[in-house]
Amino acid sequence: MKAIIVHPPGAGVSIEDVNINGNGPGIKILENGICGTDREIVNGELSAATSLNGFLVLGHEALGILEEDTKNLRKGDLVMPINRRGCGRCLNCMLGRPDFCETGEQLEAGISGMHGFMREYINDDERYLVKVPDVIRDIAIMAQPLADLEKSIEEMISIQKRLHWPCIDGTYNCRKVLITGTGTIGILFAMLLKTYGFSVYISNKREPNDIESKIFDELSVKYKNLSNKIDESFDAIIEASGSGTDVIERTLPLLKNNGFYGIFGFEKTGTLNLTSEFLQGIVYKSINITGLINGQKPHMEMAMNHLIQWKKQFPKTTSMMITEKVSINNERRLKEVLSKKRPGEIKIKIIW
Amino acid sequence: MKAIIVHPPGAGVSIEDVNINGNGPGIKILENGICGTDREIVNGELSAATSLNGFLVLGHEALGILEEDTKNLRKGDLVMPINRRGCGRCLNCMLGRPDFCETGEQLEAGISGMHGFMREYINDDERYLVKVPDVIRDIAIMAQPLADLEKSIEEMISIQKRLHWPCIDGTYNCRKVLITGTGTIGILFAMLLKTYGFSVYISNKREPNDIESKIFDELSVKYKNLSNKIDESFDAIIEASGSGTDVIERTLPLLKNNGFYGIFGFEKTGTLNLTSEFLQGIVYKSINITGLINGQKPHMEMAMNHLIQWKKQFPKTTSMMITEKVSINNERRLKEVLSKKRPGEIKIKIIW
Amino acid sequence: MKAIIVHPPGAGVSIEDVNINGNGPGIKILENGICGTDREIVNGELSAATSLNGFLVLGHEALGILEEDTKNLRKGDLVMPINRRGCGRCLNCMLGRPDFCETGEQLEAGISGMHGFMREYINDDERYLVKVPDVIRDIAIMAQPLADLEKSIEEMISIQKRLHWPCIDGTYNCRKVLITGTGTIGILFAMLLKTYGFSVYISNKREPNDIESKIFDELSVKYKNLSNKIDESFDAIIEASGSGTDVIERTLPLLKNNGFYGIFGFEKTGTLNLTSEFLQGIVYKSINITGLINGQKPHMEMAMNHLIQWKKQFPKTTSMMITEKVSINNERRLKEVLSKKRPGEIKIKIIW
Amino acid sequence: MKAIIVHPPGAGVSIEDVNINGNGPGIKILENGICGTDREIVNGELSAATSLNGFLVLGHEALGILEEDTKNLRKGDLVMPINRRGCGRCLNCMLGRPDFCETGEQLEAGISGMHGFMREYINDDERYLVKVPDVIRDIAIMAQPLADLEKSIEEMISIQKRLHWPCIDGTYNCRKVLITGTGTIGILFAMLLKTYGFSVYISNKREPNDIESKIFDELSVKYKNLSNKIDESFDAIIEASGSGTDVIERTLPLLKNNGFYGIFGFEKTGTLNLTSEFLQGIVYKSINITGLINGQKPHMEMAMNHLIQWKKQFPKTTSMMITEKVSINNERRLKEVLSKKRPGEIKIKIIW
Ligand SMILES: [Zn+2]
Ligand SMILES: [Zn+2]
Ligand SMILES: [Zn+2]
């Protein structure tokens, strides 16, 4: 079958005919999403990526159609495969939660230990498939990255059970959360945190552009320019820019007592310097800093629910999220979008 | 009445006659404990300390005897006052948990906003008093610092509910916790974590001395010399040395996936430098870093239970913990022990 | 202003002009929902209902439009007032959770201690108002009863944290929940439990009618006729028929080990008889039986989210839920629908 | 080796020489405890009990001495084997928590599926052994039944997380718990609930005898005679009498709002009748009824901690708990104590 092939740790990408045997029912791939991790692999920049017998099928975001009945699913159902699989040895993996794999030997489709989903079809166990409601077929590909955010917010709320975090009216309306970064992830975080009832602020190092302003307006989230002085403090901050440690250094002091600082982005540059005085403040203020990664099947199911809701509730924002569709037959364009983020891009889909 | 008086932010300490009115039943003070915070105030080094109308009674660790019946306590009961009181405005304070005060305006006996307990007697509301069982009168003063540790371990376990943290046999026996620092706090953490069933390691930058070796042996905790290479990794690390950021820099990389790093000590020197690569590891490994501070009434009650248990279970260690008793009448020695940590000191008590 | 008036404990209902002063911003009422509790009051059957100075405005389900800006809401916003208010004395009420009022002295709009919402306008504090998204204006009235169910499922999941309840894939897909009763409440429970990912079964003592069959088909829930032998067992059962104790007696034995039995309906007739042998089974099987009541502000916010989602996802079911609209000016019909459940009724709205 | 043999479902008990092979290190049995379950088996009254190849070694409470080093234990260590073992198929068993076995196919030493511990020695995997501190060798046998109570209170507190259950001072001091039954289990529950900080009441259908009065006095628990009118209400009730359903019928109405009713005892007689009005009260009051059973390894470890504490704290009560020791060589007396509860008995030990 046709597949998008990479050769980590080397750079490069090609469309080739491959022969891969799998177990479980067949799923015809309809679409793949592209994210920054794919580009890092294509550009030979992700040291964690590994080939299997000389090559790797790329892709960890996929929407497919099931080709036969299973116990709980029907032929013709739209499905999304989950992309991280357990190590088979640790307790958390045994419980369907390889996001908390203890050995570090979990498999990552299209990254390490397991071929990805950018191919004509895959075979997979029902256990790793999430049903996709037809009403969100157009935006369902967002469910894979969104699942990681669902897990992140679940984890934040779980961690904050260390204190009484709900407000005086039982909601989270009084809790102010600052998101850094205005990319796909930042926007999805904003929608999710609004849905949970938080008071949401989103930020970047510049003024928002027109599209961003429209989105933030529809979502009723407030904007902060990190280049200006910020007089407010926050109950939680989610670092979703992944730009550099300076963003963390800039925002960590904005946390209130008992604040939660979630690092979701992968910082590319810099060194974070925390003085002993600052660390004393972390103790005095009961600050919590947590690395946030990966959602699993329950989070992908939550993501489907939220996408249905948001399509109705935030029609402008959701309709703007897929910024380009590239046919699998358009090899030239495909290589372009797989190599470099395009201006104005939110999410690009490959169509099979 | 006689009281030990300080004048923050200035240095100095004196024993003087003061006139303080209080509400609630009277408690005759029997003993006070001395800790590093007291010495920082005496030496004019704690900027958070404040005078009230020109002076401050020192002391946040006290054992007293109740002088009249209250609703739930009886005249003659041994009691310990809790040292942090709520701001009166935030939800967590209203719930008896000013350890999570949101405004930062909580009162700290003997530090800020409230006179301390180093005086002949205090008046206090029953609500802030914890009954002390007679069988631990000799070591009960340890309950105040221990309460902070009870809260810390409770918080660690609460935070780790984000994943499945118990072992395959339902206990915490397989979870390895490293404590840095071998002072009072380090030793109390070791006893507490053993009691919770963890696999406990304690460490310092040198080989243990004879007394330490005896203690670690009785407690069945393993020792690690941080000056040597450490090949093991840990599920949790509690920084209890409070020495400098180098200890954190040395031990943070020893955390396993999903690891918990609790900062209990107040680092005195240095700057912690975390590269972007290291921060990526925090994300990939779902690391959690938390500032740990202060226990409240429920933790002081737990501390009483544990002290009773340990007196029976670890008789050597518990009998070695009070290293000196100084009479309130021995003013010279009192000023010495209030100014500087003594060699071999674990806990020094003032006897009224 | 015009209002629907009752005189508990006496029977009867009338539309009258009343003079009620309130505090807080004005809200013009657009719609009210009618439920069984209203009819019990109208028929003089609810002993818990009480008059205030000789009469009571009925109604605890309302949709209104805000007439002035508040701190967080804007003039013109659609809002829904929450119907239970705290006793002002207990901890849970102070935390915005009078659903767990400890004194039993909470206020219930339109039932006891507080006039209801079936009147031209109300004044209320922003704290008790939930914003209603415009996209669900037509079905938003369902959010009040739905909030009670949101709280119920939240409580079920909270209680089942006593064991490891998620399935091997981290979801609740393997957990089978049986709902008894196919009224509004039964159907809303079915949608909610599906959204949480449970395997859902709904039941009645007869075969389903045509409308029910269409609904259960759209929701993908399975049907059980309680008059037939049932060979399956369930991880949880929600009693939502409120018919009689025979339903409980019939279904309680269908619980698996560690099963959760939630009683949501108010049983009207019968006596539940549990033999000592059966009670032994409750112990051996770690069974849990819980009374489920009332949602608060966080649950009404969740309800809004779910109604938006379901309008998109289950268009047939949601469009069938409002079975009749009665104008406030149609006094004759109003008295009919307030006195007796109509055949085929799901939810009836009063339009102002 | 010598063993105490039964032949369920038939009655009878004998001491015989048997040949049983086991895996894992050898443990020489020092003592066994006798409880009501043993007597039911001996008297042929426990239908759940089953023979293995024609007979069953009795006994699920044992203290032994390890005969060889294991990974974490040393030759000569005192150990206690845990008595319930997982089904090997369900998630909760895989997590070391067969107390929540989902299949009902867990093994129970000395009851079903697995020979008991009343024999000269056993072989067992380290995973099922709990280290017993030497300081409590005399009373350690109480740790097996106590483990079930540790699990029960853990479960109660876990379930009550559905609301805010701690008091205004952060403790459980304001929460009143009523225990029904004044046997071993009732007394152990009293000590445990006191240790957790609850306000504890214990009860029976008569006035307490002299020994009971001394015990309740040392423990500072209040006594209620259930034959008299009781004007108080309780936040939790633990049924530990196991006498009959009349005790439940008598005490269930004493629960406050949000109350927890834990059934620990196995009711022998009667039928519990709950009217529809009473069931409505369960809903209005958010009552929770839970069957409490079995502790596992973590609970047995907690039990060891508490026994050490209580030996110091409640010397009278703990010294009265072992009411008789019977030598394995005294066959006549052994058969007597295995057949019928003795007057004044709390716990009887068999000495090997
Ligand atoms: Zn991705
Ligand atoms: Zn794993
Ligand atoms: Zn101190």
Ligand SMILES: [Zn+2]
């Ligand atoms: Zn506060």
Ligand SMILES: [Zn+2]
């Ligand atoms: Zn209603």
Ligand SMILES: [Zn+2]
């Ligand atoms: Zn209340």
Ligand SMILES: [Zn+2]
């Ligand atoms: Zn037993």
Ligand SMILES: [Zn+2]
């Ligand atoms: Zn099992």
